[in-house]
Amino acid sequence: MKTFLKLSTLAAALCLTCLAQAQGGAPVKVGFMLPYTGTYASLGNMIENGFKLYVQEQGGKLGGREIQYFKVDDESEPSKATDNVGKLIKRDQVDVLVGTVHSGVALAMAKAAKESNTLLIIPNAGADAITGAMCGANIVRSSFSNWQPAFAMGKVAAEKGAKKAITITWNYAAGAESVRGFTEAFEKGGGKVVKDLNLPFPGVEFQALLTEIAAQKPDAVYAFFAGGGAVKFVKDYAAAGLNKSIPLYGPGFLTDGTLEAQGAAAQGMLTTLHYADNLDTPRNNAFRKNFALTYKSQADVYAVQGYDAAQILSAGLTAVKGDLSKRDALTAAMHKVVVDSPRGKFTISPAGNPVQDIYLREAKGNNNEVRGVAVKALADPARGCKL
Amino acid sequence: MDLPTFLVQCLNAVQYGLLLFLVASGLTLIFGIMGVINLAHGSFYMIGAYMAFALAPYFGDWFIAKLLVGVLLSALFGYVLEWVFFSFLYQREHLQQVLMTYALILVFEEARSLLVGNDVHGVATPEWLAGGFQLGGLMSYPWYRVFASLACIVVALGLYFVVNRTRLGMMIRAGASNRDMARGLGLNIKMLYRVVFAGGVALAALAGMIAAPLSSVYPGMGGSVLIICFVVVVIGGIGSITGALIASLLVGFVDTFGKVFFAEYSGVGVYLLMAVILVWRPEGLMKRAY
Numbered sequence: 001m002k003t004f005l006k007l008s009t010l011a012a013a014l015c016l017t018c019l020a021q022a023q024g025g026a027p028v029k030v031g032f033m034l035p036y037t038g039t040y041a042s043l044g045n046m047i048e049n050g051f052k053l054y055v056q057e058q059g060g061k062l063g064g065r066e067i068q069y070f071k072v073d074d075e076s077e078p079s080k081a082t083d084n085v086g087k088l089i090k091r092d093q094v095d096v097l098v099g100t101v102h103s104g105v106a107l108a109m110a111k112a113a114k115e116s117n118t119l120l121i122i123p124n125a126g127a128d129a130i131t132g133a134m135c136g137a138n139i140v141r142s143s144f145s146n147w148q149p150a151f152a153m154g155k156v157a158a159e160k161g162a163k164k165a166i167t168i169t170w171n172y173a174a175g176a177e178s179v180r181g182f183t184e185a186f187e188k189g190g191g192k193v194v195k196d197l198n199l200p201f202p203g204v205e206f207q208a209l210l211t212e213i214a215a216q217k218p219d220a221v222y223a224f225f226a227g228g229g230a231v232k233f234v235k236d237y238a239a240a241g242l243n244k245s246i247p248l249y250g251p252g253f254l255t256d257g258t259l260e261a262q263g264a265a266a267q268g269m270l271t272t273l274h275y276a277d278n279l280d281t282p283r284n285n286a287f288r289k290n291f292a293l294t295y296k297s298q299a300d301v302y303a304v305q306g307y308d309a310a311q312i313l314s315a316g317l318t319a320v321k322g323d324l325s326k327r328d329a330l331t332a333a334m335h336k337v338v339v340d341s342p343r344g345k346f347t348i349s350p351a352g353n354p355v356q357d358i359y360l361r362e363a364k365g366n367n368n369e370v371r372g373v374a375v376k377a378l379a380d381p382a383r384g385c386k387l
Numbered sequence: 388m389d390l391p392t393f394l395v396q397c398l399n400a401v402q403y404g405l406l407l408f409l410v411a412s413g414l415t416l417i418f419g420i421m422g423v424i425n426l427a428h429g430s431f432y433m434i435g436a437y438m439a440f441a442l443a444p445y446f447g448d449w450f451i452a453k454l455l456v457g458v459l460l461s462a463l464f465g466y467v468l469e470w471v472f473f474s475f476l477y478q479r480e481h482l483q484q485v486l487m488t489y490a491l492i493l494v495f496e497e498a499r500s501l502l503v504g505n506d507v508h509g510v511a512t513p514e515w516l517a518g519g520f521q522l523g524g525l526m527s528y529p530w531y532r533v534f535a536s537l538a539c540i541v542v543a544l545g546l547y548f549v550v551n552r553t554r555l556g557m558m559i560r561a562g563a564s565n566r567d568m569a570r571g572l573g574l575n576i577k578m579l580y581r582v583v584f585a586g587g588v589a590l591a592a593l594a595g596m597i598a599a600p601l602s603s604v605y606p607g608m609g610g611s612v613l614i615i616c617f618v619v620v621v622i623g624g625i626g627s628i629t630g631a632l633i634a635s636l637l638v639g640f641v642d643t644f645g646k647v648f649f650a651e652y653s654g655v656g657v658y659l660l661m662a663v664i665l666v667w668r669p670e671g672l673m674k675r676a677y
């Protein structure tokens with residue numbers, strides 16, 4: 001009797017799975033390769049939560065298929081990136097890779113995704129090359145390229161009448177890309193970048209460089225720093241009294257998530273980014289309310305990027321009705337989508353980067369408040385992309 | 388570069404060098420006198436900085452009182468740490484010391500993450516040190532940086548006095564030059580080491596507390612300090628306080644002017660300096676000259 005019971009439950013269980021398969025096939029495997037430890041841990045969690053929120057809003061299914069999640073902690077460590085991405089591609093055999101924050105790791109992921117022809121959606125890393133020289137039909141980014149906010153800031157700085165500017169950043173790829181974007185727009189607008197200052201990543205001893213800025217007396221300073229470095233630079237800049245005479249500009253990363261620590265030093269600073277927390281649109285308000293209800297925490301730009309990554313995947317899967325074998329139609333749909341993002345509607349360029357409005361924001365209290373659109377529908381030039 | 392700018396840059400270099408000295412002096416004491424390679428030294432700096440952040444609400448503008456309480460707490464912490472962990476390390480080889488102190492780094496970082504989280508926090512400058520004075524046209528120099536430099540000088544003088552002019556200093560020097568002989572003469576070496584270690588931890592934590600309003604507090608802040616401190620200790624000569632002072636100032640100048648004149652290669656300057664000095668004097672500038 002016991003054996004019979006066991007057998008019948010087994011048969012029932014088997015039949016349930018066969019039923020599920022008949023209805024929509026096995027779930028689509030989504031592999032998160034994100035930082036879950038270290039400095040960027042909170043960013044990784046925000047991206048994952050944003051992604052899952054969208055899937056949950058769709059009733060747990062995209063394109064009619066269940067979603068199964070796999071997770072690997074990339075530790076923001078480029079040297080382990082190839083091994084880590086291999087775990088998702090080879091061991092878990094995921095259909096879609098989602099990741100990551102750190103540009104160096106993301107470049108390794110893009111390389112692995114191209115070699116194995118796995119779909120890759122990048123929810124943060126801004127390295128220009130990902131949708132430039134390394135672009136591929138199977139790679140889409142839901143965030144930004146380093147060039148984008150920098151270019152917008154250069155335009156704004158030139159429009160404000162600055163003629164002479166100095167740039168300052170860490171001596172690494174993201175900083176150099178950001179400075180290039182700023183310089184391009186600023187010089188197009190009639191200004192001139194007279195000096196590029198930099199220091200080794202992630203050094204925070206700025207005093208000597210601030211003295212150099214004071215000696216050169218430019219009309220504007222463009223800085224690219226993030227996290228602890230951003231806090232310290234903005235505070236040192238104010239402590240040196242430079243903020244009274246020379247406006248400090250930067251991409252949104254200079255003041256996003258750091259305003260509380262920067263305090264009075266950051267007040268009134270102008271930055272450019274593709275999102276602002278208090279963007280007062282019905283879409284953004286609805287998204288933020290739902291996020292707060294689900295996770296009991298406030299959404300930020302990273303959550304938005306994760307959310308939109310899921311939207312882009314959803315567009316692809318819906319177009320092929322969940323049939324992953326129709327790869328060309330799927331990637332084509334992912335590039336043709338108009339994403340109804342909390343940041344505002346945006347499209348995807350042929351190279352796979354968002355074509356989006358870049359907002360001009362001003363630091364007020366603990367908020368980056370929108371002061372208008374710096375550049376409408378800004379597309380990354382995708383230099384070196386042969387698609 | 389005109390003269391005023393040059394002088395301001397010199398001031399920057401001295402100020403950076405002095406702060407480095409404060410961290411490195413503790414490291415050179417522990418490394419030179421007790422013979423322990425203490426990779427966790429950067430963590431003590433980090434703990435000091437976070438202590439400045441955590442204690443701030445209780446002290447308000449009683450900044451000096453906060454520093455004193457912080458130093459006391461960290462000395463106590465160092466005392467216990469030596470007793471529980473480091474006292475077992477003296478007879479062991481360097482590899483085991485490195486492994487254990489590296490493990491401590493991981494433990495401290497994780498504890499920090501659990502207790503305070505991974506956000507960057509600012510630490511307010513005390514009201515009476517806010518603002519600055521005008522320096523050459525556009526720039527003003529914050530009073531707090533002046534205070535930080537003065538505090539470092541006071542500690543340096545105090546350290547010199549303790550090591551060279553007091554009975555405790557004599558015992559430290561005796562214990563460092565010949566451990567067994569000093570014990571044979573009736574010195575309580577165990578207690579002595581415990582005190583030296585506590586002092587080293589307190590120095591690093593004090594440096595962290597003084598630096599906190601300047602640098603803000605953030606995850607992994609100990610790591611970057613640790614490397615540059617080892618550079619200072621190696622250049623100065625292991626165990627030498629005077630050497631550490633000279634080396635810190637040298638590193639301060641090379642780093643500051645390297646950034647201004649050779650921006651692209653500024654990261655290399657300090658290590659180039661170390662290489663040149665080690666070729667010239669393989670044991671560092673001041674080998675065991677207390």
